[in-house]
Amino acid sequence: MSGCGSPPRTRAEAPDPVGSFLVSTRAAPVIGDRDDVVCAVRGLTKTYPAVRARRNAPGTPAVRATDDVRLDVRRGEVFGLLGPNGAGKSTLVRQLTGLMRPDTGSVEILGHDIVRHPERAARILAYLGQDSTALDELTVSLAAETTGRLRGLDVRRARAERDAVLDELGLAVIAGRPLKKLSGGQRRLACFAAALVGERPLLVLDEPTTGMDPVARRAVWSAVDRRRAENGTTVLLVTHNVIEAETVLDRVAVLDQGRIIACDTPAGLKEQVADEVRVELVWRERAPLEVPEVAALRDRAAESGRRWTLRLVPEEARTVVATVTGGAAFAALDDFTLATPSLEDVYLSLGGAARQGLVKA
Amino acid sequence: MSVVPAEVVPGRTRGAGETAPGRAELGPRARLWPSLAAVYRAQLSRARVARIPLLFVATFQSIGILVMMRGVVDGGSEAESVVAGSAVLVVAFVALNLLAQYFGQLRASGGLDHYATLPVPPASVVLGAAAAYASFTVPGTVVTAVFGCLLFGLPMTHLWVLAAVVPLSGAALSGLGAACGLLAPRPELATLLGQLGMSAALLLGVLPADRMPEAVRLVRDLLPSTYGVEALARTFGAHPDWAFVAGDLAVCAGVGVASLAVATWAYRRAAVR
Structure with a gap:
């Protein structure tokens, strides 16, 4: 079983929602009813075919990049996918964002079948990938504005949202500079800004804070928190930064070789190895x-x-x-x-394949 | 640092019966023309950062060829095709070669994901980029044509026809460039295809056709840039046959439509792997 879902519960026996308001997610996750599941993944499997060896290039066997993955991401939570390089995090995210078709399994985001209608993903979620090539030669301001326009905003709204987001993230001073000329962290922040223009109920962020200084990181997480508080935005976060995972995530799924080997709150996971x-x-x-x-x-x-x-x-x-x-x-x-113990120890005690752990010190 | 517990965020408690199947409303789709304009504007702005040196290279290459050919060709119809060929070569360099490289790199690096996760019609991305690259060629083509006319003593009366030649051959060549870039399995291959296309445009477009062997002339007829060259070359005469000019340009337009359609299909295919 490679899963992380809500135990089945019928609506009839669901108690009044008031009780759940009193419980912190960190301490004990409260299982919401089905309407609260923003992203439901069932039996998601994707196998990369084997590559035959050629001259100067050894062949690779078939790889199961995601293996029967089951996930429920609930409204308003910051849900993390944690795992070492090559664990299948990005492949999983590409399937959730409609960029890659799974071999089998289903992905349902806010009631829409993304496997059957991958094009709908673009209208429900904003995706921050690891690559910035598409925006590199644009100025920060134009990158944000263009992205907003391609998200269906008219010129006036795209500009208004661009200005608001750049101000919020402290990017206004470098708005006129091309992304290419910025430092890695600033460039990442500019791409994050572009992802925020044109509000979406689900943000899928693939290692958003790579290379950022603490100030930029704080800007990212406070922007995320504001959207959660005001709009109930849900965040699916890919990370291999354990320290960040412990501080920002409500729940985390630990991936190893395409399988989810654990899924809980960071505190809940750490309890598993509390005696060490x-x-x-x-x-x-x-x-x-x-x-x-x-x-x-x-x-x-x-x-x-x-x-x-x-x-x-x-x-x-x-x-x-x-x-x-x-x-x-x-x-x-x-x-x-x-x-x-940290999440790193959890990962290792769960039998994570990469014995060197999740992050390099 | 994330201080808002998931339970207190708004939008959690829903009234029964509201949006019954639990489906969220989809965000708006970006419409074809506004998003095409946005892509075009963004691509054009890239010129300021990255493209200007390459535009100079494109222009100097063509001017160099003109000067070189001046020693071989004296005038007459050969001079006309040399000038026309060099002018259209700028289009081939930028629209075919550079666009193939751009899309090849974008595809290989994963940059296409950015567009693929936005609700934008594929045609907007391809046409916007193609239009921008075709626009980059305008100054170089005009400079080359004017310089060539002065060098070979050709009349500049009908140079206005460039206003049709550049966009139409630009459409044909950038469509091919985009298709090559998006279809090539590896970025090096995209670069190679772009370079080969440009070399073909150079050799088959600039050199006078009369001296070519039959087989090469056939290849020349298959290359869309040829029709742009011929259309421009015809207008250097005292009484150009406008029907033929229009015919040549129609071929460019046809190839443009077809190749841009292929490029759009290739984009769709490359975006969802």
Whole structure:
């Protein structure tokens, strides 16, 4: 089962909605009735065919980029797709936005069948892809205005919305500069601005904050929050930034090799590994394997150069810290950290295939 | 940082029976002409950033060919086809070659996703870009034609016909360029096709047709730029046969319509993979 859905519940037994107002999503997700599902995905599967080997290019076997994916994204939530490179996040998003036809399965966004009518996706959602080639040689202002016009706004409204969005994101000062001449983060913010012109009930954002400084990031999330509060906008976010995922997401689906291996609130996911802590040891030159306690730890550590990462129950961690901060081991130790679990640890404990984890430090 | 819990956002509690099947209203569709105008304007503005050096290259290339041919051709009908060929070559360089490269890159990098996730008719994107690239060729074509007329002592009386030759051969060649760019499986191939098309326009358009072997002349007849060249060349005479000029231009227009239709189809195909 590769899914993340709402348990079935008939309307009759749904309690009055007032109760749900009192509950924070973070603590315990409240399952809404079907009308509240903005995006329902069932059994979505897409296989890339095998590529035959050619001269200078090795062949690749057939890859299941999405494997029987089941998702329910609810109105007004920031729903995250988290996973390492190649987990199938972008393929999944391309199928949700009508850019790619799945082999089997269904995608329903606000009651519209996107597999049968992919062209409708463009009229329901705004998509921020990873690539900015289409806008690169335009000025920030023209990129936003043109996108608004192609979203069906007339000239006056496109300009009014453009001005409002550029002001909101603090882009007014660089409105006259071509995207190409901007830094990566600024360019990304300008593309985000273009995605916001011409309001849509669903925003699909593929790594929107890549390369952004904290100020720009804050501008993005406050713009998103404003739209949620005012219009009930739903956000589907692709990310492989664990720290961001923990702070902005209401719920997160963890993808691994095209399958959803977990889906919950960030806090709920972290509870799964609450009985573990992470110990990181950085050795000066090499690990002092002559110390028997250290040698014994080696099997359980994920090694990356001079860095060892261990996931241990708290008592064990205490013992390890005591061992390495005293005696011969301490002389070889450069640095150590002790941390409570993050989504990264969740991913690894779920058996994520990429043993190096989700993000590179 | 996201501080609004999902439960308190508006639009959650719906009255029973309101939009019964639970379908949201779709956003507006962008209409053909307004979105074509928007794409055209955006593409035209790209010239300021990226295209101006290339437009100079296109013009200098044609002027260089004129100067070179001056040593070989003395005048008469050969001079007419050299001048006409060089002028139309600017169109081939920009509309065919550069547009093929542009769409090839856009397709390969995923830039088409931007347009494909907007409710814009495919024809608007293709026609807007093609029209913009055809427009880029206007200054270069005019400069080349005027320079050629001065160099070879041809009359400039009927140069106004460029007002028809540039858009119509522009439509034919940019349609081909867009189709090549959008159909080529790899961007290098799109570049190659664009370059080949331009080389063909150069060799078959500038060199006088009378000296070509029969087989090459057949290829020349297949190339849409040829008809733009011939239409322009005919008007250098004292009494141009306007029926033939119109006939040549009609071929350009026909090829333009067909190739732009193919390009639009290719765009649709490239957008949803």
